Amino acid sequence: MKIIIKQSVLMEHLNHVIRGISSKNLIPALNGIKFEILEEGIYLYSTDNDIAIQSFIEKENIINIEETGNFVINGRYIYDIVRKLPNELIEIEEVLSSKINISTTNSSFTLNCVDVKEFPNLEIEESKTPIKLSNEMFNEIIHQTSFATSNQESRPVLTGINFKFNKNNLEVIATDSYRLSKKIVKLEEKVKEDINVIIPVKNLVEITRLFSTEKEILEMHVFTNKIIFKMNNLIVLSRLINGNYPDVSKLIPEDFTNIVEVNLEEFYNSIDRAALLTNEADKNTIRFETKNNNAIVSSTIPEIGYVEEIIQIKKEKDEDIKIAFSSKYMIDALKAFENEQIKIYFNGEVKPIILKENDKDDLIQLILPIRTY
Template structure:
């Protein structure tokens, strides 16, 4: 294997696939990026056995020759090192050649690297799936689905299914749900011109967070391919594949209240500001339970921490309709939800002191739900 390539073109590809590189793995070969060259271009692949990313760099890009393949072949190159090295290359061209299946030479400018490689024949054979009827999703929509729901993914492995995001497609409506059983996020997207079969899968949250990073800044549609165990997102030369989580996602629709005893509206930045400031005491102390006392057009936010002290702030609500309430909850959950709900006005709707409350914006397709805690 031997080729010359424009260094920034190569760096872009290595950067994308490196998101799937293993850091800790019982298989050292998975710390490598697999490079395969042909006359059409070069293919990069990395995998941590949960996520696999394949990226194809064509020889010609925008009518410019970006790659000169001198000798076809394959190699498994040290991934992290290639990534870090390419960040420091200022020369336009870079030459890469494999010797004896044992080391690669990387040359640019006055630099001459000889890097030890593992034998590419040890690289596991990862098959990339393809569905007959892939589901097209707009990239901006998919990123919004991930951003709105990923805050509620469970970080605990107690119930592994909750570490994923549930993707449900029914009657052209794609619904994404995540819950760690203390809060829940739900976002829906109407798919256009779609005749796909119903879908109900759980994709690991970590995979989707990496996918969102890669897709941000891209536009157009991505294709969702799924099989019983694997999901794959394809766009142009990029394939992002993830294993699915096993098991049934809990039925959550009944958790979301439909009727409310109190509906309030706040200015988002003021709300963030106050909660953030009140939460200072929780960072120093042991509790992060804040209280909302809503009555007589007032919203009093307070936090008591026996070790640190007590804070009381008055928050201005732009609208308030219904019965007074006194409710306690984890301030972090509220801040997380407010960070992703990008709207000037935030509506918070309460049902009761021990019943979940929800945050919404003008956009009805997204709901952030938080379970309160009992307070004295």
């Protein structure tokens, strides 16, 4: 095994696979990056058994593949070493058995390898009918829903995001049972059969980081117990979460007793300031009360003090509303929107609060109120 490659090229691909390594792993192979050197190029692999990453360096981007072969090397060390080497040519060569030498003009590192046989078989494969989506849209979906997932391992399905494909319709739902985010996306091509999967949120967020750069088409290949995301030379495999995702369709009402339109920035800033006088122990409770064309946002920590914020609103129905909710949940939900104005829909003080950019349903944020009045 012997190759010569530019430091910058190798670094670009190590930047991908390093994200598949969990530093806490006790199994040496799972702290390793596998190099598979073939005539057509070099495949780099990493996995923590929850996510797996494959990054392919094409032959054209490699100075020389003198000899093919495989090896597995501690990921954190090879990453830090290559990162600190100057942007010169790097020679990587197998020396003795199970040792790899990494050298430039003035530096020579010799590292012990991990047994290739210990590295898991990743079963990266492609389906014939991948679903296609722009990576921009994918990142938007995750940004607008991921915060609403649960981090309680007691209900595993809620630690994932539910993706439901039906014809050219994609419905994405995340909920921790106190709030819910729902995003609807139109696909360019219809899917052949309905798909309903739950993907761990941790992996989805990692994928948005990996695929964040250029505007490209992202392919999703869905299998029974895994999903594969592919963009150019980069492939990420995520396991799926087993179980049935709760049916939330009846949670979102059709009719409302109060509809209020607010300026997003003004409303966000008032909640953000009022949130200073809330605390976790009190569920970050904030009060919201409309009075004619104004709304009053207020909160208190009795030992510290209290705050009142006034904002202008437009009411679509004449009745006033008095309700309380978590400032944290409201701030998370508001961050998902970009419109200048948003609409808030109420059904009294104990029913879910719905937020939308307009009367369409492409993005819905739902928050359960807190009963205090």
